[in-house]
Amino acid sequence: MSQMTEVRWHGRAGQGVVTAGELLGESAMHEGKYFQSFPEYGAERMGAPIKSYTRVSSDPIEYHSPILEPDIVIVVNPNLLSVVDVAEGIKPNGIMIVNTTDTPDKVRKQVKYNDGDVWCVDASKIAMEELKRDIPSTMMLAVFAKATGLINIAATIELTREKLSGRLRPEVVEANIRALQRCFDECVQG
Amino acid sequence: MVESKFLPLDGATSVSQAMRQINPDVVAAYPITPQTAVVQNFSQYVADGIVNTEFIPVESEHAAMSACVGASAAGGRVMTATAANGLALMWEMLYIAAGMRLPIVLTVVNRALSSPLNIHCDHSDAMGARDSGWIQIYAETGQEAYDNTIQAIRIAEHPDLLLPVMSCQDGFITGHGVERVGILPDSDIKDFVGEYKPRYALLNIDEPVTFGAWDFTDYYFEHKRQQSEVINNSLPIIESVFKEYEKLSGRPQPVLDMWGMDDAEYAIIVLSSTAGTSRAVARRWREKGVKVGVVKPRLYRPFPEQYLLEAIKNCKAVAVLDRAISFGAPLSQGPLFTDTTAALYNAGISGLPVVNYIFGLGGRDILPDHIGSVFSDLQKIASDGQRGTMVRYLGLRE
Numbered sequence: 176m177s178q179m180t181e182v183r184w185h186g187r188a189g190q191g192v193v194t195a196g197e198l199l200g201e202s203a204m205h206e207g208k209y210f211q212s213f214p215e216y217g218a219e220r221m222g223a224p225i226k227s228y229t230r231v232s233s234d235p236i237e238y239h240s241p242i243l244e245p246d247i248v249i250v251v252n253p254n255l256l257s258v259v260d261v262a263e264g265i266k267p268n269g270i271m272i273v274n275t276t277d278t279p280d281k282v283r284k285q286v287k288y289n290d291g292d293v294w295c296v297d298a299s300k301i302a303m304e305e306l307k308r309d310i311p312s313t314m315m316l317a318v319f320a321k322a323t324g325l326i327n328i329a330a331t332i333e334l335t336r337e338k339l340s341g342r343l344r345p346e347v348v349e350a351n352i353r354a355l356q357r358c359f360d361e362c363v364q365g
Numbered sequence: 366m367v368e369s370k371f372l373p374l375d376g377a378t379s380v381s382q383a384m385r386q387i388n389p390d391v392v393a394a395y396p397i398t399p400q401t402a403v404v405q406n407f408s409q410y411v412a413d414g415i416v417n418t419e420f421i422p423v424e425s426e427h428a429a430m431s432a433c434v435g436a437s438a439a440g441g442r443v444m445t446a447t448a449a450n451g452l453a454l455m456w457e458m459l460y461i462a463a464g465m466r467l468p469i470v471l472t473v474v475n476r477a478l479s480s481p482l483n484i485h486c487d488h489s490d491a492m493g494a495r496d497s498g499w500i501q502i503y504a505e506t507g508q509e510a511y512d513n514t515i516q517a518i519r520i521a522e523h524p525d526l527l528l529p530v531m532s533c534q535d536g537f538i539t540g541h542g543v544e545r546v547g548i549l550p551d552s553d554i555k556d557f558v559g560e561y562k563p564r565y566a567l568l569n570i571d572e573p574v575t576f577g578a579w580d581f582t583d584y585y586f587e588h589k590r591q592q593s594e595v596i597n598n599s600l601p602i603i604e605s606v607f608k609e610y611e612k613l614s615g616r617p618q619p620v621l622d623m624w625g626m627d628d629a630e631y632a633i634i635v636l637s638s639t640a641g642t643s644r645a646v647a648r649r650w651r652e653k654g655v656k657v658g659v660v661k662p663r664l665y666r667p668f669p670e671q672y673l674l675e676a677i678k679n680c681k682a683v684a685v686l687d688r689a690i691s692f693g694a695p696l697s698q699g700p701l702f703t704d705t706t707a708a709l710y711n712a713g714i715s716g717l718p719v720v721n722y723i724f725g726l727g728g729r730d731i732l733p734d735h736i737g738s739v740f741s742d743l744q745k746i747a748s749d750g751q752r753g754t755m756v757r758y759l760g761l762r763e
Contacts, residue, residue: 200544209544236641237644238641
């Protein structure tokens with residue numbers, strides 16, 4: 176029986192949401208899985224709310240349609256919670272991962288998601304402290320790894336190091352790694 | 366079989382990877398969404414010296430195909446890529462490439478034609494070129510787009526064909542969608558495509574020839590008849606290339622990709638990425654005990670008539686899904702439907718109810734529920750014995 180996990184990302188254009196989705200797929204690929212990663216293309220402009228999708232499966236993926244009932248929703252930008260219905264279509268036993276200063280309980284009430292797991296992390300704070308920039312998208316992978324077990328955090332850190340080493344200074348690469356590890360350690364489930 | 370290395374690639378980049386491995390003599394191209402990544406990546410390979418291709422950044426698609434025609438007639442291995450209005454602007458030169466029997470390989474990342482302006486996927490661009498004399502192959506995934514690009518070279522340049530090949534994939538859906546794509550080793554692709562030895566070449570001054578000469582009422586007709594003869598008889602040659610590549614890659618390369626068709630009562634015929642969605646839905650219907658099947662023609666020109674008839678002749682009802690409208694055809698049917706029903710009539714099969722669904726124009730989402738509704742409709746048609754409306758629409762507001 177095929178095991179397919181469908182993920183929907185919410186963020187704002189220019190935040191690296193699409194890149195994060197691709198990195199998630201690549202992490203899964205390195206663990207022998209198939210993946211698809213594709214953004215929803217509209218009228219792109221910096222700062223506009225965007226959605227991106229990732230499918231991960233043990234078998235080749237045949238669906239070529241948008242994900243309407245995701246297993247997992249990842250919200251990269253906390254101020255989207257009041258703008259977009261991020262819980263739309265999410266499966267009752269799914270997982271919602273949010274970058275926020277709020278608690279899982281508060282988020283759960285705000286987005287009206289009662290049944291599944293909610294994971295929160297203040298990724299923006301961690302990004303500011305470690306990278307001096309609010310670029311939390313790829314850091315959400317650490318929470319994804321912890322919440323789902325579908326990808327391995329050590330492998331994700333290794334992949335991030337490999338990807339960034341070509342174009343960033345070693346200290347910046349290490350700051351990114353620290354940020355990932357902190358997201359993994361500091362995220363909370365509720 | 367050779368092991369593939371897996372990379373995370375979008376469909377357009379998969380094609381540029383194939384082009385890098387093919388290392389053609391000349392690429393003349395003009396960028397257009399959603400094909401842009403193909404040309405952008407490839408021009409980077411040229412700039413970085415990774416390939417030794419002569420890259421001609423032309424001022425339009427008409428010029429792109431004109432330059433390809435010239436370079437191919439000169440004796441070079443030639444490739445290009447385009448989409449939508451870019452392909453439309455190539456029109457005049459498409460016929461010239463085919464008429465001059467130039468084995469040019471063109472990647473089309475399918476996109477809707479204007480007007481109204483739309484950059485998303487449908488097949489109106491390539492379908493408009495279906496009578497231009499080019500071989501047409503359609504890919505379901507980025508993986509197939511990569512595989513088809515490589516095979517297209519061998520098909521086009523086969524000494525008994527010498528026909529241009531259009532290798533198509535769905536814009537954005539696979540063109541911009543990143544997935545796991547298996548890339549074969551560079552050296553194996555180099556060996557597979559081999560060195561191109563043109564049968565005739567303008568630059569071979571020891572054997573001077575004329576291409577595209579004046580051909581009046583005296584011989585034009587005979588030459589066009591020869592052109593139809595070559596494409597009519599091209600299927601066994603195309604299949605031999607498919608089989609050879611299948612052996613190399615370990616990935617099946619059928620003319621018709623079929624699922625559940627051994628005993629299917631209800632079948633969907635559809636090209637490209639939507640065949641995947643249809644197959645995924647068909648699996649669920651099979652679990653419910655309904656005998657459904659999906660046929661994906663990888664090859665559309667030449668039209669694989671005999672294989673298709675063999676696949677569907679025992680079905681109770683068949684749906685043909687078209688991502689294009691043939692305006693002014695009876696009820697403005699889609700081209701795949703028109704060809705399928707013509708094939709049935711020509712074979713004397715008249716009792717099989719076949720309906721047409723137009724879908725996905727301008728990138729309109731095609732959802733699993735739409736496919737499910739088609740299987741439901743086919744069950745109803747078979748049980749009622751009434752075909753009902755011949756041309757239907759999926760995901761359309763009416």
